[in-house]
Amino acid sequence: MTSSSSPTPRPTSSSSSSSSSSSSSNKGFLGTVGFLLFLGAVSGLLHEWLGWIRLFGFLRFLVPSGQEVFGYAVMAVLGLALSASADRLSRRGRG
Template sequence: MRKCLEVAGVVLLLQGVGGLLHEWTGWFSLWTLVHRSGALAGHEVFASIVLAVAGVAVLIASERAAKK
């Protein structure tokens, strides 16, 4: 369970950071999913921040789950 949470947290964090970098610099256009969604048009920066924060939260939760 811990490894699954860690993988999910890293993926969310990378998608969030990659989405922010894509919005600000134009890089990482191949593997970020936020800018590909038509439903998030105009809200890509906010969605990327939410993904990055969610990734950090899942990583923290995976560490706490390992201690129990």
């Protein structure tokens, strides 16, 4: 009873490469959405406080009437959180 002592190579699966490509697209999507949300919220806050021109007018539909400052502040925090999670995902993929 002699057996081969060399380990048999494992077949590579294509699912690992497809999951890494979808993961990188998710990171890019999260980072882009987070950045746009943050930038739009800061633009909305500047518009509310200083009366400047609103750059991202579509975000005004997400904020309830009478709660503009609070709504834009929440969107700014959410945008930062999305950007930070995208950054964390990219660091996890590298290490």
